Amino acid sequence: MDVSRRGFLKLSGISVAAFASGLGFNPAVAQAKGYTLKLEGCKKIPSICHFCSGGCGMLLYVREGKLIHLEGDPDHPTNEGTLCPKAASLLSVANSTNRVTKPKRRRPGADHWEDISWEEALDIVAKKVKEVREATWKANDEIVNAKTGQKEMFPANRAEGIAFLGSAEVDNEESYLISKFCRLIGTPYNEHQARI
Numbered sequence: 001m002d003v004s005r006r007g008f009l010k011l012s013g014i015s016v017a018a019f020a021s022g023l024g025f026n027p028a029v030a031q032a033k034g035y036t037l038k039l040e041g042c043k044k045i046p047s048i049c050h051f052c053s054g055g056c057g058m059l060l061y062v063r064e065g066k067l068i069h070l071e072g073d074p075d076h077p078t079n080e081g082t083l084c085p086k087a088a089s090l091l092s093v094a095n096s097t098n099r100v101t102k103p104k105r106r107r108p109g110a111d112h113w114e115d116i117s118w119e120e121a122l123d124i125v126a127k128k129v130k131e132v133r134e135a136t137w138k139a140n141d142e143i144v145n146a147k148t149g150q151k152e153m154f155p156a157n158r159a160e161g162i163a164f165l166g167s168a169e170v171d172n173e174e175s176y177l178i179s180k181f182c183r184l185i186g187t188p189y190n191e192h193q194a195r196i
Helices: 005-021 027-039 090-094 118-135 172-185
Strands: 043-048 057-063 066-072 137-144 151-159 163-165 189-191
Touching: 066 090, 118 137, 163 172, 172 189
Parallel strands: 163 189
Antiparallel strands: 043 057, 057 066, 137 151
Protein backbone atom coordinates (compact mmCIF):
# COMPACT_ATOMS: atom_id res chain seq x y z
CA MET A 1 0.00 0.00 0.00
CA ASP A 2 1.44 3.33 -1.09
CA VAL A 3 0.49 6.13 1.31
CA SER A 4 1.59 9.71 0.82
CA ARG A 5 2.69 11.89 3.68
CA ARG A 6 -0.61 13.81 3.57
CA GLY A 7 -2.56 10.54 3.52
CA PHE A 8 -0.58 9.22 6.50
CA LEU A 9 -1.39 12.36 8.53
CA LYS A 10 -5.09 12.06 7.64
CA LEU A 11 -5.19 8.39 8.70
CA SER A 12 -3.36 9.23 11.93
CA GLY A 13 -5.77 12.04 12.74
CA ILE A 14 -8.80 9.85 12.04
CA SER A 15 -7.34 7.03 14.19
CA VAL A 16 -6.66 9.37 17.12
CA ALA A 17 -10.17 10.85 16.88
CA ALA A 18 -11.72 7.37 16.76
CA PHE A 19 -9.81 6.16 19.82
CA ALA A 20 -10.46 9.40 21.69
CA SER A 21 -14.19 8.99 21.17
CA GLY A 22 -13.90 5.60 22.84
CA LEU A 23 -15.79 3.72 20.12
CA GLY A 24 -18.28 2.75 22.83
CA PHE A 25 -15.49 1.37 25.03
CA ASN A 26 -15.34 2.55 28.64
CA PRO A 27 -11.95 1.70 30.24
CA ALA A 28 -13.31 2.17 33.80
CA VAL A 29 -15.96 -0.50 33.23
CA ALA A 30 -13.38 -2.89 31.74
CA GLN A 31 -11.03 -2.33 34.68
CA ALA A 32 -13.82 -2.98 37.22
CA LYS A 33 -14.86 -6.14 35.37
CA GLY A 34 -11.24 -7.38 35.35
CA TYR A 35 -10.94 -6.72 39.08
CA THR A 36 -14.17 -8.65 39.72
CA LEU A 37 -13.03 -11.60 37.59
CA LYS A 38 -9.66 -11.69 39.38
CA LEU A 39 -11.31 -11.93 42.80
CA GLU A 40 -14.13 -14.30 41.81
CA GLY A 41 -14.23 -17.29 44.16
CA CYS A 42 -11.77 -15.72 46.63
CA LYS A 43 -12.30 -15.58 50.37
CA LYS A 44 -11.76 -12.06 51.77
CA ILE A 45 -9.79 -12.16 55.03
CA PRO A 46 -9.09 -9.02 57.11
CA SER A 47 -5.52 -9.02 58.43
CA ILE A 48 -2.74 -6.84 59.84
CA CYS A 49 0.53 -6.02 58.08
CA HIS A 50 3.49 -7.59 59.89
CA PHE A 51 6.36 -5.50 58.52
CA CYS A 52 6.47 -2.89 61.28
CA SER A 53 4.71 -2.10 64.50
CA GLY A 54 2.24 0.28 62.81
CA GLY A 55 -0.49 -2.35 62.63
CA CYS A 56 -1.97 -1.29 59.29
CA GLY A 57 -5.07 -3.17 58.18
CA MET A 58 -5.15 -5.23 55.00
CA LEU A 59 -7.70 -7.26 53.10
CA LEU A 60 -6.35 -10.56 51.80
CA TYR A 61 -8.07 -12.41 48.97
CA VAL A 62 -7.29 -16.13 49.14
CA ARG A 63 -8.33 -18.84 46.70
CA GLU A 64 -7.51 -22.52 47.30
CA GLY A 65 -4.99 -21.62 49.99
CA LYS A 66 -3.05 -19.18 47.79
CA LEU A 67 -2.92 -15.41 48.23
CA ILE A 68 -4.32 -13.89 45.02
CA HIS A 69 -4.61 -10.20 45.90
CA LEU A 70 -4.16 -7.82 48.83
CA GLU A 71 -5.13 -4.24 49.44
CA GLY A 72 -5.42 -1.77 52.29
CA ASP A 73 -8.51 -2.01 54.49
CA PRO A 74 -10.47 1.23 54.04
CA ASP A 75 -12.28 0.66 57.37
CA HIS A 76 -9.07 0.30 59.40
CA PRO A 77 -8.34 3.33 61.64
CA THR A 78 -4.56 3.17 61.27
CA ASN A 79 -4.08 3.34 57.50
CA GLU A 80 -7.63 3.94 56.17
CA GLY A 81 -7.00 1.80 53.08
CA THR A 82 -3.50 2.94 52.19
CA LEU A 83 -0.44 0.69 52.17
CA CYS A 84 3.25 1.54 52.24
CA PRO A 85 5.57 -0.09 49.65
CA LYS A 86 6.59 -2.83 52.10
CA ALA A 87 3.00 -3.86 52.77
CA ALA A 88 2.11 -3.66 49.08
CA SER A 89 4.98 -6.07 48.32
CA LEU A 90 3.63 -8.78 50.62
CA LEU A 91 1.91 -10.50 47.70
CA SER A 92 5.25 -11.15 46.03
CA VAL A 93 6.78 -12.22 49.35
CA ALA A 94 4.00 -14.74 49.99
CA ASN A 95 4.23 -16.23 46.50
CA SER A 96 8.02 -16.05 46.08
CA THR A 97 9.82 -19.20 44.95
CA ASN A 98 12.81 -18.09 47.09
CA ARG A 99 10.77 -18.08 50.31
CA VAL A 100 12.17 -20.49 52.88
CA THR A 101 9.37 -22.79 54.07
CA LYS A 102 11.38 -25.51 55.84
CA PRO A 103 14.14 -25.39 58.44
CA LYS A 104 17.64 -25.60 56.99
CA ARG A 105 21.01 -26.36 58.51
CA ARG A 106 24.56 -25.88 57.34
CA ARG A 107 26.74 -28.33 59.20
CA PRO A 108 30.16 -27.15 60.46
CA GLY A 109 32.61 -27.13 57.54
CA ALA A 110 29.87 -27.69 54.93
CA ASP A 111 29.44 -25.44 51.90
CA HIS A 112 25.71 -25.97 51.42
CA TRP A 113 22.44 -25.88 53.33
CA GLU A 114 20.37 -29.02 53.84
CA ASP A 115 16.69 -29.40 54.71
CA ILE A 116 15.94 -30.77 58.16
CA SER A 117 12.69 -31.55 59.96
CA TRP A 118 11.06 -29.20 62.45
CA GLU A 119 11.68 -31.76 65.21
CA GLU A 120 15.39 -31.86 64.42
CA ALA A 121 15.61 -28.04 64.26
CA LEU A 122 13.86 -27.61 67.62
CA ASP A 123 16.04 -30.32 69.14
CA ILE A 124 19.23 -28.55 67.96
CA VAL A 125 18.06 -25.19 69.33
CA ALA A 126 16.95 -26.69 72.68
CA LYS A 127 20.29 -28.47 73.17
CA LYS A 128 22.25 -25.30 72.36
CA VAL A 129 20.13 -23.18 74.72
CA LYS A 130 20.66 -25.70 77.52
CA GLU A 131 24.42 -25.87 76.84
CA VAL A 132 24.87 -22.07 76.84
CA ARG A 133 22.58 -21.62 79.86
CA GLU A 134 24.58 -24.09 81.94
CA ALA A 135 27.93 -22.63 80.82
CA THR A 136 26.98 -19.01 81.59
CA TRP A 137 24.72 -19.42 84.62
CA LYS A 138 25.44 -16.97 87.41
CA ALA A 139 23.92 -18.01 90.72
CA ASN A 140 25.22 -15.12 92.90
CA ASP A 141 26.53 -11.57 92.63
CA GLU A 142 29.24 -10.28 94.93
CA ILE A 143 28.40 -6.70 95.93
CA VAL A 144 30.31 -4.38 98.25
CA ASN A 145 28.12 -2.92 100.99
CA ALA A 146 28.45 0.88 100.82
CA LYS A 147 28.08 1.33 104.58
CA THR A 148 30.32 -1.43 105.88
CA GLY A 149 32.69 -1.93 102.94
CA GLN A 150 32.19 -5.69 103.29
CA LYS A 151 31.55 -7.95 100.31
CA GLU A 152 28.19 -9.63 100.39
CA MET A 153 26.70 -12.35 98.19
CA PHE A 154 23.25 -11.86 96.70
CA PRO A 155 21.32 -14.35 94.58
CA ALA A 156 21.42 -13.46 90.86
CA ASN A 157 20.05 -16.57 89.13
CA ARG A 158 20.54 -15.47 85.54
CA ALA A 159 21.95 -16.82 82.29
CA GLU A 160 24.40 -14.21 81.05
CA GLY A 161 25.17 -15.93 77.73
CA ILE A 162 21.68 -15.75 76.25
CA ALA A 163 19.92 -12.68 74.91
CA PHE A 164 16.66 -12.44 73.03
CA LEU A 165 15.91 -9.88 70.34
CA GLY A 166 12.24 -9.52 69.49
CA SER A 167 10.83 -8.57 66.12
CA ALA A 168 8.43 -5.93 64.85
CA GLU A 169 6.62 -8.83 63.18
CA VAL A 170 5.34 -10.27 66.46
CA ASP A 171 2.15 -9.10 68.08
CA ASN A 172 1.45 -8.24 71.74
CA GLU A 173 0.53 -11.79 72.67
CA GLU A 174 3.71 -13.22 71.12
CA SER A 175 5.81 -10.54 72.84
CA TYR A 176 4.22 -11.52 76.16
CA LEU A 177 5.10 -15.18 75.55
CA ILE A 178 8.68 -14.23 74.60
CA SER A 179 9.13 -12.25 77.84
CA LYS A 180 7.75 -15.21 79.84
CA PHE A 181 10.14 -17.55 78.02
CA CYS A 182 13.10 -15.27 78.82
CA ARG A 183 12.15 -15.30 82.49
CA LEU A 184 11.76 -19.06 82.38
CA ILE A 185 15.28 -19.67 81.02
CA GLY A 186 16.71 -16.96 83.26
CA THR A 187 17.95 -14.33 80.83
CA PRO A 188 17.45 -10.67 81.73
CA TYR A 189 18.55 -9.59 78.25
CA ASN A 190 15.27 -9.25 76.38
CA GLU A 191 15.20 -6.40 73.87
CA HIS A 192 12.87 -5.47 71.04
CA GLN A 193 13.73 -4.48 67.49
CA ALA A 194 11.43 -1.46 67.52
CA ARG A 195 13.42 0.18 70.33
CA ILE A 196 16.82 -0.23 68.66
